[in-house]
Amino acid sequence: MPLPWEQIQANAVTFAKRWKDAWDEKSEAQGFVEGLLRVFGVDDSRAVGRFEERALREAGRGFMDYFWAKKIAIEMKSKGRDLERAYSQLADYLMHLPEEEIPELWMVSDFETIVLWRRSTKQRKQFKTKDLKKNVRQFADIAGYETQTAREDQLEINVKAAEKMALLHDALKGYGYEGHDLEVYLVRLLFCLFADDTGIFPQDTLYEYFEQSKPDGSDLSDRISHLFEVLNMPDEVRAKRTLLGEALKQFRYINGGLFEKTLPAPEFDAKMRKTLLDCVNFNWSKISPAIFGAMFQGVMDKQQRRELGAHYTSEENILKLINPLFMDELWAEFERVKYDPKLLEVFHRKIANLKFLDPACGCGNFLIVTYGKLRELEFEILKMKLSESAYAQMRFGENPLEGEILVNVNQFYGIEYEDFPCQIAQVGMWLMDHQMNNRVADHFGIPFVRLPLRASATIVNGNALRLDWTEIVPKHELSYILGNPPFVGLAMRSDSQQADMESVFSDNDRAGRLDYVAAWYKKASLFIQGTHIECAFVSTNSISQGEQVPILWEDLCVGHGIKINFAYRTFSWTNEAKGKAAVHCVIIGFSLYDRPAKFLFEYEDGVIQKHTVPHINGYLTGASDVFVALRGKPQAGYPKLVQGSKPWDGGFLLLSESEKDELLCAQPTAAAFVKRYVGSSEFINNTKRYCLWLNGVTPSAYRNMPEIMERLAGVKKVRQKTKTVAVQQLAETPMLFAQIRQPLTDYILVPETSSERRRYIPIGFMSKDVIASNATLVAEHATLYHFGILTSNIHMAWMRTVCGRLKSDYRYSPSVYNNFPWPTPTDTQKAAIEAAAQGVLDARALFEGSSLADLYDPLTMPPELLKAHQRLDKAVWAAYGFTPRTHPSEASVVASLMEMWRGCVRRSDI
Numbered sequence: 001m002p003l004p005w006e007q008i009q010a011n012a013v014t015f016a017k018r019w020k021d022a023w024d025e026k027s028e029a030q031g032f033v034e035g036l037l038r039v040f041g042v043d044d045s046r047a048v049g050r051f052e053e054r055a056l057r058e059a060g061r062g063f064m065d066y067f068w069a070k071k072i073a074i075e076m077k078s079k080g081r082d083l084e085r086a087y088s089q090l091a092d093y094l095m096h097l098p099e100e101e102i103p104e105l106w107m108v109s110d111f112e113t114i115v116l117w118r119r120s121t122k123q124r125k126q127f128k129t130k131d132l133k134k135n136v137r138q139f140a141d142i143a144g145y146e147t148q149t150a151r152e153d154q155l156e157i158n159v160k161a162a163e164k165m166a167l168l169h170d171a172l173k174g175y176g177y178e179g180h181d182l183e184v185y186l187v188r189l190l191f192c193l194f195a196d197d198t199g200i201f202p203q204d205t206l207y208e209y210f211e212q213s214k215p216d217g218s219d220l221s222d223r224i225s226h227l228f229e230v231l232n233m234p235d236e237v238r239a240k241r242t243l244l245g246e247a248l249k250q251f252r253y254i255n256g257g258l259f260e261k262t263l264p265a266p267e268f269d270a271k272m273r274k275t276l277l278d279c280v281n282f283n284w285s286k287i288s289p290a291i292f293g294a295m296f297q298g299v300m301d302k303q304q305r306r307e308l309g310a311h312y313t314s315e316e317n318i319l320k321l322i323n324p325l326f327m328d329e330l331w332a333e334f335e336r337v338k339y340d341p342k343l344l345e346v347f348h349r350k351i352a353n354l355k356f357l358d359p360a361c362g363c364g365n366f367l368i369v370t371y372g373k374l375r376e377l378e379f380e381i382l383k384m385k386l387s388e389s390a391y392a393q394m395r396f397g398e399n400p401l402e403g404e405i406l407v408n409v410n411q412f413y414g415i416e417y418e419d420f421p422c423q424i425a426q427v428g429m430w431l432m433d434h435q436m437n438n439r440v441a442d443h444f445g446i447p448f449v450r451l452p453l454r455a456s457a458t459i460v461n462g463n464a465l466r467l468d469w470t471e472i473v474p475k476h477e478l479s480y481i482l483g484n485p486p487f488v489g490l491a492m493r494s495d496s497q498q499a500d501m502e503s504v505f506s507d508n509d510r511a512g513r514l515d516y517v518a519a520w521y522k523k524a525s526l527f528i529q530g531t532h533i534e535c536a537f538v539s540t541n542s543i544s545q546g547e548q549v550p551i552l553w554e555d556l557c558v559g560h561g562i563k564i565n566f567a568y569r570t571f572s573w574t575n576e577a578k579g580k581a582a583v584h585c586v587i588i589g590f591s592l593y594d595r596p597a598k599f600l601f602e603y604e605d606g607v608i609q610k611h612t613v614p615h616i617n618g619y620l621t622g623a624s625d626v627f628v629a630l631r632g633k634p635q636a637g638y639p640k641l642v643q644g645s646k647p648w649d650g651g652f653l654l655l656s657e658s659e660k661d662e663l664l665c666a667q668p669t670a671a672a673f674v675k676r677y678v679g680s681s682e683f684i685n686n687t688k689r690y691c692l693w694l695n696g697v698t699p700s701a702y703r704n705m706p707e708i709m710e711r712l713a714g715v716k717k718v719r720q721k722t723k724t725v726a727v728q729q730l731a732e733t734p735m736l737f738a739q740i741r742q743p744l745t746d747y748i749l750v751p752e753t754s755s756e757r758r759r760y761i762p763i764g765f766m767s768k769d770v771i772a773s774n775a776t777l778v779a780e781h782a783t784l785y786h787f788g789i790l791t792s793n794i795h796m797a798w799m800r801t802v803c804g805r806l807k808s809d810y811r812y813s814p815s816v817y818n819n820f821p822w823p824t825p826t827d828t829q830k831a832a833i834e835a836a837a838q839g840v841l842d843a844r845a846l847f848e849g850s851s852l853a854d855l856y857d858p859l860t861m862p863p864e865l866l867k868a869h870q871r872l873d874k875a876v877w878a879a880y881g882f883t884p885r886t887h888p889s890e891a892s893v894v895a896s897l898m899e900m901w902r903g904c905v906r907r908s909d910i
Helices: 007-019 025-037 085-093 129-143 147-175 178-199 205-211 220-233 270-281 288-297 315-337 341-352 366-386 388-396 419-442 495-504 518-527 548-560 657-666 667-673 678-685 708-720 725-732 783-791 794-800 814-818 829-846 863-880 890-906
Strands: 052-059 060-068 072-076 106-108 115-117 123-128 355-357 414-415 458-461 482-483 534-540 561-573 583-591 598-604 607-611 640-641 674-678 689-694 747-751 764-765 776-780 805-806 809-811
Touching: 007 366, 007 607, 025 060, 025 072, 025 129, 025 657, 052 085, 052 534, 060 085, 072 085, 072 129, 085 106, 085 115, 106 129, 115 129, 123 674, 147 178, 147 270, 178 205, 178 220, 178 419, 178 725, 205 220, 205 270, 220 863, 270 747, 288 366, 288 419, 315 341, 315 561, 315 583, 315 598, 341 366, 341 640, 366 414, 366 419, 366 482, 366 764, 388 518, 414 419, 414 725, 419 458, 518 534, 518 548, 518 583, 534 561, 598 890, 607 890, 640 814, 657 667, 657 674, 657 689, 657 708, 657 747, 657 829, 667 674, 667 708, 674 678, 678 747, 708 725, 764 829, 776 783, 776 814, 783 794, 783 829, 794 814, 794 863, 829 863
Parallel strands: 072 106, 355 414, 355 482, 414 458, 482 534, 561 598
Antiparallel strands: 052 060, 060 072, 106 115, 115 123, 534 583, 561 583, 598 607, 640 776, 674 689, 747 764, 747 776, 805 809
């Protein structure tokens, strides 16, 4: 089983550090090559290839440093040597090999630099060894994966196939054939197209059958109807149908219910006939059932059809869920038992009895990929079981595969709200089954087709949040629940979805704030009571952040005994399609029992790291269960953080720079009442905005200024028209902001919202004469020490975990600050933090014309500012007693902070 790409990237980082000072070909080349291959999961390089391989060349004989037939040849040179000459030497060796042994990858290296040639595409890639992690996919062949080119080809094949189905869809719909009948008709045709290219039907039988129709297409509809009828006709019935033509007798009995219902016959014309024949001419054997299903669904939606290649979930992302949920464990068990025939047989029957439910299955991509991976595991089992006996059995007329392929589609269950995706999922499972059957048959040289279809996946059309799952699959038979339920936030929910939430969370009156996906967690948690079923869902990261954590996870963990066994912290869920927007997601695996080892996966500098932790809480950190609630005050002795002042003025108290200039031109004395006004956007982007600040100003100072009085009249009118009674009352004081919380001294300002791309939220000191809006948070009497702690990466780690989100942006709130556990530094440590905090401010001042948005963009952050932040981080870490060894990841930092928070709560300090 190939290593996950995330693990390969982590291995690459370790490899690059290990060999950064290597230089000598004689003493270090072999170790370098062995280490490089281990990065990609090749633990025994001698088992697959040879060092110092004797080879011919024009000048006589020589030795290749490493040779792995068909895969890779490597020539090493000492650091600084000419790699072009090294390549010529390697090419000379390889050109004298038999064609069938020449490797796909040709590599030369001087330890510092790696140059890689791909034979099939003639592409050349050169990079520094220290950058190997960015280039690991160039070695996909070595790791056991398809190359990027192959994946792009696969994507292109599926897009082309979907486009052809789209043309057929439009042609049929243009003749008034639509709705459910059209959907079923297209699914049936898809199965037939696939069957014609994969051996279910004799090769090209379908094309010949359609091609024999009249050129004007007038009889094609009848021919297709007869075909569907025959595909649903058992052999014993066919034997009695003496008038059944020879052309139709070639098509096998399919069964499975796919062709059971009689459909009304659509009309065909010459153009539609040509479209259908063009579809049959396409090679459907190369489509991916998992990818194509989602694209096929997109055929029905013209908006989605514009981006057919974007509408699927990549297999790589699905593996992030299914590998830690069960596949890693199954492969490990296979390795333990594969040489013991009795234990191997028990294991084989075990995987054949596993059952899976996706309660939001869509087109079935999670089920289809899971089935494919389970069949790959069974394939390896069959190689161990049948390697000696398969051909011997064939001599006695038996097909050993008949009783040995035990894993089947009827182990899979799904629930889907829409009808058409249900049909796609059902057929997609059969297509994957046939592809895997072909793969096994090709390997053993034994024909095997599982027809007629006697088993099928159970895909139920309905609302998963209202259905009783036990009516679909008895829970004592089920092994795993998995999937990717819909992401719908509070503001986007329909009335029916809101009703679903209320139905599922009938015992939780706070659940209205949760994301819609949370209902699947609750439903699954109720379903698995009294079982060993394990679950995992892909979800919006909102359910592990901010106010949603205590609402959802206190309910699940405390109320229903749920244990989180593994989790991916926030990452981008996307696919290889160009222009496909990423969604920020988490993956959470849970059950009623604790696994002995729990794993947290998180991205660090673009590389996924896997951490073993004793416990995982609802914030997806390796700490005990904590639920950071809304709190009204900070830890004792620290400044209070409050929201800025709120105008509620209809814009009449606020001025753009040009409006300010116009006002002061007409009334120069009004300058005393005009203040700089900043919200999050103005503060971060250094844009100019102003306000009328009449707090404490006597009426006589501005009553005779018509420009101001006109604005106050506007404020009064806006407030009078509002439905909020408290605001209506404020119409009596239109000269004042609705809520005044402006500090009387200089203060620290924290933007309420900030881009999640930034490593640090830009925080700064502001003059008391600058009015902070309600889109900011302000701390009066704050010092350099407070600024230093709040600007550190330790506070940022806390913030990223417990804050809410606006889309994907950070949404800071007083509760983030009030719950934050401060360190207890020594005087020396405190002085170091203050000095480093001043260093950050000084570094910012070096770039006077740049906004904070410029300075804190990860692509443009000046090195001087980055180094100043790193010095500050180091000083703050020392105050907490943290080190990179004791806290190797952000999750481990947050775990310690949460334990500190629990201590603060016990002492009632907050």
